[in-house]
Amino acid sequence: MSERQEIVTKACQYLQQIAGSGVSITPQTNIAEELSLDSVKVLDLVMELEDEFDISVPLNLMADVQTVNDLVDLIEKVISENDDTTG
Known part of the structure; x- marks a missing residue:
């Protein structure tokens, strides 16, 4: 499983727990x-x-997050930046 797919899976799982079982969640789902x-x-x-994912997401960047895909993009960006500074 790719890193992106792992992030999508985890984000959807957590959202499913929060939203309840009667809701279908996809990468295009608008979170709010x-x-x-x-x-x-x-x-x-x-x-x-x-x-x-052992990261810290700057809250000011969350303002641009609308969909699950947006959230995944942000998490990937933070992971990549962490890798750049630690690796």
């Missing part, structure tokens, strides 16, 4: 509009993903 997540739930999601 379709899932009706408030800022606290979004922060919970980010913290779970930070723990999962």
